[in-house]
Amino acid sequence: MFPYPSGTLHLGHLRVYTIADVLARFKHLDGFRVLHPIGWDAFGLPAENAALERGVQPGAWTRQNIAAMKAQMRAMGGQWDWDRELRTCDPAVYQHTQRLFLLLHARGLAYQAEALVNYDPVDKTVLANEQVDAHGCSWRSGAKVEKLLLKQWFLKIKHFQDALLHDLDALAESGRWPERVISMQRNWIGRSEGMKLCFDIQTGDAGESQHDPLEVFTTRADTLFGVHYVALSLHHPLVQAAAKHDDALKAFRQRAHHLPPDSKEGYLLPNLQAINPLFDVSRSEDGGRLVPIYVAPYVLEDYGSGAVMGVPGHDTRDHAFWRANTDARPIRTVITTEPGVSSGSLIPGQDGDRPVTAKGFMATDIDGFADLPSDEAAQRIASRLQQSGKPVEKTVNWRLRDWLISRQRYWGTPIPIIHCNTCGPVPVPVADLPVELPQLPDASFRGRTGNPLADDETWKKTTCPKCGEAAERETDTMDTFMDSSWYFFRFLDPQNSTSLVSPDKANRGMPVDVYVGGVEHAILHLLYARFISKFLATTPLWPAGRLVHGEPFKHLLTQGMVHGKTYSDPDTRRFLRPEEVxxxxxxAPTMRPHGQPCTVSFEKMSKSKHNGVDPGETIARYGADVTRAHMLFQAPVSAVLEWDETSITGVQRWLVRVIRLSKATFVTPEDHSRGFRPPKNIDMSLTDLLWWLHEEGLIKHKMSMDQDFNTLKLAWVQKLPDGERYLWGQLQNIITSVRQSYSETHSLNTVVSHLMTLTNIIWDTAHTSLHVAYLKWFATVHLLRMVAPIAPAVAEEGWKNIHTATSARINQIVDHPLRDCGRPSVFAFGFPIADGNTSSKLRLFTTCVFQINGKKRFEKVLEAIVATDTGSEWLEVGTGKLWKAFETSEPHPFYGLIPKDFKLIVVKRGQVVNVVSPNISKEDRKKAREEKMAQRRAKKQV
Structure with a gap:
């Protein structure tokens, strides 16, 4: 776990920490050496902004928040390796982040360059592309991002783009990474195969142009005949040149920085047109040779060359842009969904005014390319252009851009670079690390924005490590995602002062077996962590990383969000405060004071919706174990959790029942004098348990003396009453299912459900004999061990009760595991082992739902009978048990065997049995029933 120290835990925190804690506790129970560390992602803008608002040091604010959150985390019943705790704001930690930067720099993977960057005007810092949302706003402040040309530090993540993309296939095949995350990363990396084409430029009506041709990248060369315009980015060289003499264009560019990225607004460059290269080499008489040139905010600066061709007939975005910037003119389509169709037009306002975006076939009237499939047409077009001397280049384009890590803020890891007028940027020697942040006075953080490091002349001034002349430190700090891209390595070796991790510990501890985190990290933290891990796998720090392709996380478990119950006014939709409900x-909640019903929904928790829940209050009211179990029970791990405390009492009653079971004496009144002494092996099979009871003289059964040992034990198993066989069989099924849910599927909600079922089965099993007491004792012992990961305090209390009740009877047995020797933890006894051999020999049971004409009449747990689809075996074997059960229910229309004119339908091998009556009138049915009952009475009289 690596939380940001915000100061207060919310239910989202509690959910992810509970999931991780449950899995770690299970692995501990299952005999693994478990590393479940905790650390703090302590740098970042929120702490600095909070310090600016309050005029205090970010470090003091952060330490205060960490202390508060540690107290809350301990109260929730979690168990972490606190001895490995780390904080990214400690110089002893961030010196290794600086070492990592220097390693990257030495390999040529860290560089400084002037680039057009995303600038947050509120937080006064630049942002990586991944930190700008779809609306062009900052991921943190929400401010509209501006574009500025600044000199910044970058990491060459593109150097690993092939590996980052290709290795997603292995993660997908393993089934251990959610497909959603893999798809998000695949799309963000954005590999696309296409062609580079050149559009010449014509000035005015037919004048020669002094401009260089426009280089355009396209993945759909088959649509080249359908080009209606060319769009350029805001900073394309042609646009910058035109803006020098065009005030309207200059104003548009300034305004465009505040438009959303998907804006359809454009600016038509006057007196400039692009020449479609295909019309110069074909015999087409179409008038699409010359197309207008627009400046469009949606065109990315660094995708291709910042120029795209607009094909409104075959691209949704191009279609919307063309309609927004031109009059109501038809749009030509050149690709059809099936061969043999001529080109068409999209007419505005008509139902068919939608682009054909899928690949298909060239229209029949496209000279030289008629009816060709799209891919073949693209190849033919490229060949035609090349033969005519037109520049064409097959190429691969990537959406992924190098990682911009410069941040103009104080509270982050200083970039270990010194700027010298003679030597240029010089890395700080490793011996001089860490480059520590200066301790600035509180006044430096009061009422100001930007980076105070840039104004601290004392800290900034230094000497060049190369030439010894006066120089200045780099005042930018690193993106905090740099800290979180490698922290999991540090957990393996937190006390190492000379290296971020020793190779031996990295080889033994990496990759991480299970990573629990939200899907919101898919293209930020997770992508950067994969990049840095792949880099470290190429260094001596993680030699074994090459064997796993440098992938840091084997299994990625993404938990869903937590939504809170929200009340709103049905008329105004205004969210209501708690005191208004x-x-x-x-x-049936109502609004105060007039009593009108209010609307209830579940929404993402926020202050504006008044639906936040303090987990500390819930834990104080119900206890940590009840809160944890309720949170897991309400929804699957990956689904949205709708937090509703109205049902938490059911979970509370269940855990109370578990405690009561642990206090049971497990001795029947008639056997009280003989006492109760459990065997030493708490994981013994049923056959071994019965034999042990026989050896102890606790049960007797007359068997033939010539039977062998195994046959004798099996015979005892088969002689057990139905209720006892059912208890043991269900216990084994639940052990198997719960183990699978803990270790493979992570279906923790079904774990709680199964354990509730087992608790009720133990509770309801009739206490009829001494060996039943032993079966229930074993089942309770196994129940507590399975409950332990979810409700550790309840399990420990229950284990103490079991231990206390039995220790006095077994203290004379020196090697008994439950002997009074310090009351060992339930976690010392491991996870239960299913009794597979005996279970396979038990007669199985199933819950049979009995229906008449599709209407449920009753359900009953019966011995499972292998039945055919026709129900013939149920006619012979199963109906007797059904009628016996049915006679205790409401009156039924017949007794004994099913009449021949009735149809018996058996579903799922006896889980559902439906008796369907023939299509006869009620009167005839009543008459038949009376005759049947009369015959039955007559037989009794005889």
Whole structure:
């Protein structure tokens, strides 16, 4: 776990920490050496902004928050390796982040360059592309991002783009990474195969142009005949040149920085047109040779060359842009969904005014390319252009850009670079690390924005490590995602002062077996972590990393969000404060004071919606174990959790029942004098348990003396009453299912459900004999061990009860595991082992739902009978048990065997049995029933 120290835990924190803690505790129970560390992603803008608001040091603010959150985390019942705790704001930690930067720099993977960057005007810092949302706003402040030309530090993540993309296939095949995350990363890396084409420029009506041709990248060369315009980015060289003499264009560019990235607004460059290269080499008489040139905010600066061709007939975005910037003119389509169709037009306002975006066939009237499939047409077009001397280049384009790590803020890891007028940027020698942040006075953080490091002359001034002349430190700090891209290596070797991790510990501890985190990290933290891990696998720090392609996380478990119950006014849709809602009847809340019903929904928790929940209050009210179990029970791990405390009492009752079971004496009144002494092996099979009871003289059964040992034990198993066989069989099934849910599927909600079922089965099993007491004792012992990862305090209390009740009877047995020797933890006894051999010999049981004409009449747990689809075996074997069960229920239309004119349908081998009556009138049915009952009475009289 690596939380940001915000100061207060919310339910989202509690959910992810609970999931991780449960899995770690299970692995510990299952005999693994478990590393479940904790650390703090302590640098970042929120702490610095909070310090600016309060005029205090970010470090003091951060330490205060960490202390508060540690207390909250301990209260939730979690178990972490606190001896490995680390904080990224400690110089002893961030010196290794600086070492990592220097390693990258030495390999040529860290560089400084002037680039057009995303600038947050509120936080006064630049942002990586991944930190700008789809609306062009900052991921943190929400401010509209501006574009500025600045000199910044970058990491060459593109150097690993092939590996980052290709290795997603292995993660997908393993099934251990969610497909959604893989798809998000694949799309963000954005590999696309296409062609570079050149559009010459014509000035005015037919004048020669002094401009260089426009280089355009396209993945759909088959649509070249359908080009209606060319769009350029805001900073394309042609646009910059034109803006020098065009005030309207200059104003548009300034305004465009504030438009959303998907804006359809454009600026038509006057007196300039692009020449479609295909019309110069074909015999087409179409008038699409000359197309207008637009400046469009949606064109990315660094995708291709910042120029794209607009094909509104075959691209949704191009279609919307063309309609927004031109009059109502038809759009030509050149690709058809099936061969043998001529080109068409999209007419505005008509139902068919939608682009054909899928690949298909060239229209029949496209000279030289008629009816060709799209891919073949693209190849033919490229060949035609090349033969005519037109520049064409097959190429691969990537959406991924190098990682911009410069941040103009104080509270981050200083970039270990010294700027010298003679030597240029010089790395700080490793011996001089860490480059520590200066301790600035509180006044430096009061009422100001930007980076105070840039104004600290004392800290900034230094000497060049190369030439010894006066120089200045780099005042930018690193993106905090740099800290979180390698912290999991540091957890393996937190006390190492000379290296970020020793190779031996990296080889033994990496990759991480299970990573629990939200899907919101898919293209930020997770992508950067994969990049840095792949880099470290090429260094001596992680030699074994090459064997796993440098992938840091084997299994990625993404938990869903937590939504809170929200109340709103049905008329105004205004969110209501808690004091405005009357919950006298929780199922029908009303608004105060007039009593009008309010609308109830579940929304993402926020202050504006008044639906936040303090987990500390819930834990104080119900206890940590109840809160944890309720949170896991309400929804699958990956689904949205709709937090609703109205059902938490059910979980509370269940855990109370578990405690009560652990206090049971497990001795029947008639056997009280004989006492109760459990065997030493708490994981013994049923056959071994019965034999042990026989050896102890606790059960007797007359068997033939010539039977062998195994046959004798099996015979005892088969002689057990139905209820006892059912208890043991269900216990084994649940052990198997719960183990699979903990270790493979991570279906923790079904774990709670299964354990509730087992608790009720133990509770309901009749206490009829001494060996039943032993079966229930074993089942309770196994129950506590399975409950332990989810509700550790309840499990420990229950284990103490079991231990206390039995220790006095077994203290004379020196090697008994439950002997009074310090009351060992339930976690010392491991996870239960299913009794597979005996279970396969038990007669199985199933819950049979009995229906008449599709209407449920009753359900009953019966011995499972292998049945055919026709139900013939049920007619012979199963109906007797059904009728016996049915006679205790409501009156039924017949007794004994099913009449011949009735149809018996058996579903899922006896889980559902449906008796379907023939299509006869009620009167005839009543008459038949009376005759049947009369015959039955007559037989009794005889």
């Amino acid at each position: 009357d919950l006298t009847n929780p199922s």
